[in-house]
Structures are given as structure tokens and as C-alpha cells.
Amino acid sequence: MDLTRAALPLPWRGWVRLPREARDTLFLLAVIGWTVLPHLSHLPLWCSMLTGSILVWRAWLALSNAALPSRWWLVAVLLLACGLTLWSHRTLVGRESGVTLVVVLMALKTLELRARRDAFVVFFLGFFLVLTQFFYSQSLLVAFAMLVSVWGLLTALVLAHMPVGQPALRQAAWLSARSALWGTPLMVLLFVLFPRIGPLWGVQQDRLGKTGLSSTMRMGSMAELAADESVAMRVRFLGTAPPPEALYFRGPVLAQFDGREWTPLPPSLVTSLQPLADLRTSGPSIAYEMTLEPQRIPLLPLLEAAPAAPEIDGYRVRVTEDLQWYTDQLVFERLRFTARAHLTFQHGPLRAVPGLQHYLELPFGANPRTLAWARAMRRQSRYAQADVQELAALVLQRISQGGYTYSLTPGVYGEDGGLDAVDEFWLDRKIGFCEHYAAAFVVVMRAFGVPARVVTGYQGADTARVEGYTIVRQSHAHAWAEYWRSGSGWLRTDPTAAVAPDRILRSRNLQPEPGLMASALGEFSPALLQRFRTSWEALNNRWNQWVLNYSQGQQFDLMKSIGFTSPSWHDLALLLIAVFCALSVTGAAWAWWEQRRQDPWIRQFAQARRALRTLGLSAQSHDPPRVLAERVRARFGEHGASLAELFYTMEQQHYGRKALNRPPASLTRALRLQARYLQVEAR
């Protein structure tokens, strides 16, 4: 029985008993698999399948100790992969297609592990693959997974350089961890001091499907955003924090409506014919520090209303007439800056001016029933001459009392491509979320003849603060409205508050279904889930603040704190070089010292021999202490007895049962003293 079992192929005989070659290959394949795994979500399906099957096949080859396929075969698969990449991504040079190709190349190279050079190619491709992971995410989890990958790759590299016998994996893992750990101080030094400069050349930014504010608004697009719990920004107020309902972070202002989509006014109109912003603030300002995640558009969602542009290194910020804060280039890094805001403010022209008519335009022929409804309302005697504010109150009242419901999943309006989505919402189904209410409000106000526009951005924040930071998530994305009133300018109103006050007061959205794990934990102990989530947020926050957000600004702050008055990146480079030189010199000095270091006993013995030579005795380096003792006795007789005794002690201390690591200096002194005594005696 046992014989047949032993003769079976290997997999069920245990990892330890695998032959060295097979075990190492399997380990490397596992590391590669782990590195590729996070990529699966954005790789084309064919690439995942191809890579997976190649890795499995290679594992099988290793287990059955079969021959590797011929090179022609590999070239054929590579060509096929290039063709498929071209088909999937339409190009071979972009970032996405590059990642796809690297994954395939990596898998194919495992089928070609013939020489040491091939192994190195796999390792280096592996490091590339780890880097490409950071294109998609730099979160704590990804960082941890990639740390494991790097460790695995280094372990495989160490294994490849232990040619004798079958070294344990654990040992190789420890050895590689040791070199990485010893390299950590160097890594930290480089990370802190290496000058963060801008991109060396323009890189094509692929759309990676990140959520964020958009410069257009379609019915339904905000629902996707609302389901996204990722962090949009972290705000730390340098004073008392305003309540969540006062937090309106102003994003794109959308004034042009074609029946389906809201867009900003065309640029030509913005510059030439826009009514001036004319911001009039009152009351005290609030200072805050904002850490903003990268946005899809070159715009800073600042807290309303910002009196001046924040200072951000490397970017110029300008304000438009409708109070949008634009950066001169797209922001791909996390930005941290301080800004101010006045919560009570007015803006816009006080009197009717040319340019306001753009905020009255409605698409021709769209939403006829809503327009008819508005005309009918206007014809009522009590509204015929009503003030703009009364009209707004009328609309809000209808929203709160007209049977409207707030829902994140209202379904699609204007499905058949029609222009009457607002009709459908306002008069028929009456179910929707912020953007439906904002859009309908603006359409109705315009129908009343009141200039109005949609403002998008973020509203509210998490009620729990994390280490002083107020967290604003993508799910806090919001749309509200502004209408113009003569004598006051633009007035903000939030139609959603009329139907769902909770959304505004406590920033409580309708929560999408939580994941399985979270819901189980939530049912078991909601408090625990909350605590877990809070500390996880805190950890993430630190990670963002200290690692991901570390940029030139922080470097310069650091330089200033150590005494540079106006640091530049040249200073940083010089500082880095200086530190490296200092470290090298220290290293060289240490090596020199270590070279000179001598066993203390040998040094003592050399001193003792020198002392004997002053007495005219021969003392060679190969004479043991015992022989020297005999010589002392022979020459000086009883006079030399105590000196000879010292030599015996010396021998005892080095070779005896109770040998000392470090001989006592008193013995050296005694030896010298005795030698001098004998010298005097001899005279």
C-alpha cells in the first residue's frame, strides 16, 4: 500500500518533502499569483484567464518535473497576448495596456526559467507589477498586500542564492526580512528627503473610473456617487466647528440645461457677459485646514463662502464670477491647504444686469407640463405680484407637502430619451434625491421668470470626528440651488431639506445595503462596528496625512524647522547628499575601527612581552605564558617568583576553566610594576 502511495505524483505528499527545485518554483508562483491578484479587477478577462492558466500549468510542470515548453510556443502566446491587448485597449503604449502586458510577460517568463538571468527578469517584472498596483490604489490594505509581495519576491531572490542543500523557506524569509529591515532607515531617509518634483514629462492620464464631482449632471448620475463611502476630503477647523447643516462645499455651478443634462455656462459667456461675483461677507470668518483627495476636475470644493484663494504650492487658484475655485491644472495628488470661510455672505449683482438672462433659459419644448403648471400658479392672484422669496417658499412648500419622497434609488427619469424628465418627476412620480429636487426647483423658478441655477458640491460631514478631522465622503455629494433676487443677489436654497431634513441636519443619507461582513457585525454589535470603523478611519487618516500626503510642502516645512529660511528642492538634494556623505564617512570610520580592533587578551599579552624584553629576556609571539614564566624563574630565581606567578594567572584567565572574556587591567599594571621592580633590582 505504502509503495503505491509513494509512487503517486507529489502534491499530496506535503510541501516539505518536495524537491528543492519544485518547492522554490511553487513558492515563486505563489508570490506572483499574490502580486497579480489585486490587478484582476481591472485586467481584461482574457488576461486574467491566460495568466491564471499559465501559472497553474507552470505549477503542474514543476510538480511533475516535466520539461518546459519550447521558445516558439512562448513567442506565439506573447504575440497572441499583444494582439488581444491591442484589441482590448486599442493601443500598446498606454498605462492600462502596459499593466496588461507586464502581467502576461511575467506569467510567460515563469515558463522560461532556465538561467539565473531569467529568474532576475521575473523578480524585476514583479517589482514593476507592485508599482503598477499603486496607480489604482494607495490605501493601507493595498500597501500591506504589496509589502507582502515585496517580501515574497526578496525571499525568492535570497532562496535563489542559497545553492546548497534545501534551505528552509522560513530561513530565507528571515534573511530577506533582515536585509529589508536594515535598509529601512535608509528608505525613511530617502523618503523624507528625496525632492518631490513635478512630473518629468506629461503623462497621459487614463480615466480610471474614480468617483468624484463631475462638471455635468444627468438624472441618475448622483445616485452612483451617493453609494460611494470613500473619503472625499478631511477638514480640520481651527476654532469651533460649524454644525454639519452649515457645511456647503461649493463645486461646479451648472446653469445650462438642454432637457437631459446640466452643464456650466460656456466659457465665452463666463468671461465676457457674467454678472460680477461681488462677494459681500459679514460676521467672523472660520479658518480650516483641508486635505483634499484628488478630484476629477480642476476645481477646489471650498467651504462657502471663501473670501480669498488658498495658497497651494505649485498651483494657481482663480475664482470665477459664479464663485467656483479653479486650479490651473488637474490635481493628481492629495492637497493639504488652509483656507477661510464666511458662513454668512451675499453675492451677485444687486440690480438686474445683462447676463442674468442666461439663468432664465429653458430648453425649447421640454417639460411643457411643468411650465404650464408654473404659468397656472403665476396666474393665481396671490402669486401674480409675489416677491421672488415667496415664490421660492411656494415651491419648497409643495415639495414638503405635495407627497414627495426622498430615495436614492428612484429609478430612471426620461428613459426613452425624452426631454420631459422634470415633468415626470415634478408632476407624476414625485420620488427622487437631491439632484432631482434641485433641477426641478431651478426649472420651476425659471418658469416663474426668476434667474436660478444648480450648484453641486458636498454638503455635510460625518458626525463623529476622527482625531479632530471632520470627514466628508463621496456620499456627501449634493446638489442645491441658487436663485437671484433684486437687492439681495444670489440666494442659496436647498430643496432637499424640504423633503428630507435629516439629510441636511444630520448628514444622514439613506444608507445603501452594507456588505455581508459589515451587516453581520452590525447586527451582532452596532457599537463594536462603529468603534472598529472609527479606529480604522483614524488609522487611514494618519496613513493619508503622513505617508500619502507627504509632498513638497511638508518637505519645505521640515527644512524650515531645521533652519533653512527659504528652502528649494536644490537645498533638499544638497541636504540628502550631505547626509549620505556623513553616513558613508561614519561607515568607513567604523570599518577602520573594526579592522584595528584586537582581542584584549592578545593586546595584554603583547604588552607583557614588551615588559619582559626590557628585562633582556627573549619573548617571541609564539611563546606561551608558561614558557615565559619559566624563563623569568630561570633568570631571576626567587626574585622573579611573583612575576612568574602573574604569567600563570594570565594563562589561567585565557585558557583555564574560568576563562575571562576581558582580562582585568589590574593584571597588566601588576605585570609592568613587577618588571620595573626586577629591573631596578637587577641594577
Add this chain to the structure above:
Amino acid sequence: MNPFTWASARVQTRFRSWWHARLPRTDTQLLTHRNVFILPTRAGCLFASTLLVLLVASINYQLNLGYALTFVLAGSGLVSMQLTHDTLRGLTLHLRPVGPVHAGEAALLDVVLTSPDAARWGVGLRVHAASAATLSWTDVPAGGQATAQVSFAPKQRGRHDIPALTVESRFPLGLFRAWTVWRPAAQVLVYPRLESPSAPLPPTSAASDGPMASRHSSGTEFEGIRAYRRGDPLKMVVWKKAASAMETEGKLVSRDSSASAHQQLWLDWQSCGDLSAEERLSRLAAWVLAVDRSGADYGLRIPGVELTRGQGEAQRRASLEALALWT
């Protein structure tokens, strides 16, 4: 070969021989930072360029974790340089005495590596002039010893210096190669190449010293049989028993005479026919081994050297040494 490569190869050879001549010969070598050298390997250069690409990617895409990855790899790489150097530094190399060999055969060099402190992994030894594929790898345990064997095949007889040995290591990451060149002081005695196939032994000559000669002439009384030994004259083989012995895969059997134990024989330069000097020495060396196996007395006569009759280990060594060192 174009003149440039020829010249550069020549300069390289000259430089190497000059440099090796500077190295002191010693049988026990302690490796310190004075005699261990280190340079990046080709993989190390590839690694450096990988790091550069990673760095550029991190700069262009503003990836802070990309920077972290690049720097963690750079840190590990730099640390690995120190570790590679440490793998060799502090080792003590000791060459065990090398036994004599015949020209054309491999002389085995037993090198004992002693580590006073930490364990050393992946230490490779080879003869300096041999290719990198001949490296013999060993691990040295912490505070212990390990033995590595390398071989070289001397082509000429005589007393030869042991060639320079290279000890190298690429552990742990293979980005750097640390090596040392060591010239052991020991010499190896190389006997002449054995003639193959060996010629039949010369006839037992009537030697000038009487008593032995007379005993030799009466030495044809056979006293029994024994297993065939290489070098037995054909007429000593018991052919009658050979056929049955072959069938049962047995061995050939020779007649044993009381004389064969004391049979004496002169292996003479003159009896080698008209061969060149080296060929004569080869033939004599083969004869010495053959006669030694048969256990007979023999003497050796070569121009300028005459070894009186004798047998056994001492006689064989003396004879072969005389042949090895004959000029």
C-alpha cells in the same frame, strides 16, 4: 582575433599575472576587507536600472508609495552589498595537504572554511583560471567549519604550485559579487602521466648481483594459485581454469610461485625501446604501479638516478617521485 581584443586580452593577462604575483602565498588565509573585493554584478546593474525606472514612474505619476517601494528596494540593495561582503569577510581558508597525482588526473584540493561568528551561505570556490560553472558551493555554519573541494588537472609532471583559487559569494540578493583571490603556498607533486594501455613488463633480467639472480632462476616452482593481478605475465595465468571462471563471472587466476613474492626486476630506461623521454617516464610509471600491485621487488634505473630494489609503499613513492622530478 582583431588586434584590439588581442591587445586588451594581453594587457589583462599581464595585469592579472602581475597582480597575482603580488599576493603572498599562504596555506591559511584570513579574509579581511583588505583582500575581499566587491563589485556589482550584471544583475545588480539591471536592478539599478529597474530602480531608476520605478523612480521615474513614481515622479511622473506622483506616487508616494511608489517612492516608498523604490527606496525600500534601494535600501535592501545597499544593505545586501554589506551582507555580501560580510559573507566572505572574517572567513578563514585553510588548504589541507594535497596528495600527489598523475599528470592529466584531477588533483583534489580540500579547503576548510572556518567562520568565527555568524553562519555564511552560498560561498563558492573555484580555481581562478577555471570557468564560473565549476564553482563548488558550500555553506559555513555559525562558529563552525565546512569543507569545499575543488580540483584542477595538472598537465605536466613535476612539482607544481597550486593555482590561485577564487572564493566568491553573491548571497543574499545576487546584486553584488564579493570575491577574493588566494594563492596557497602548498605544492603538489605530479607523477608522470600513466601510459595507457600499459606495455607488458620487461623480462626479468639477469641481474648482476648473484644470489638474487640465482634465486630468481629457480623461482619457477609454483606453490599454488592466487587471484590474477594486473601486470601478471600471461604465462602465469592458469588458462585451464580461465574458461570455467569466465562462465561463472569469476576472476582469472594466476599461478603463485614463491619467487614471485621476491621476484626482482629492473625497470630500466633502456628497456623502453625507442620512445621519447616523456613517453619513457609514462611507461616506467605504469610499470611501477603494475609491479607494485604484484608485490614483487623492483629497482628503477633512469639516467642519473638508480633506486635499489625494494617494494611496498615507500619504494613506489620513491620511484614515482624520481620519475616525476627527473630532468
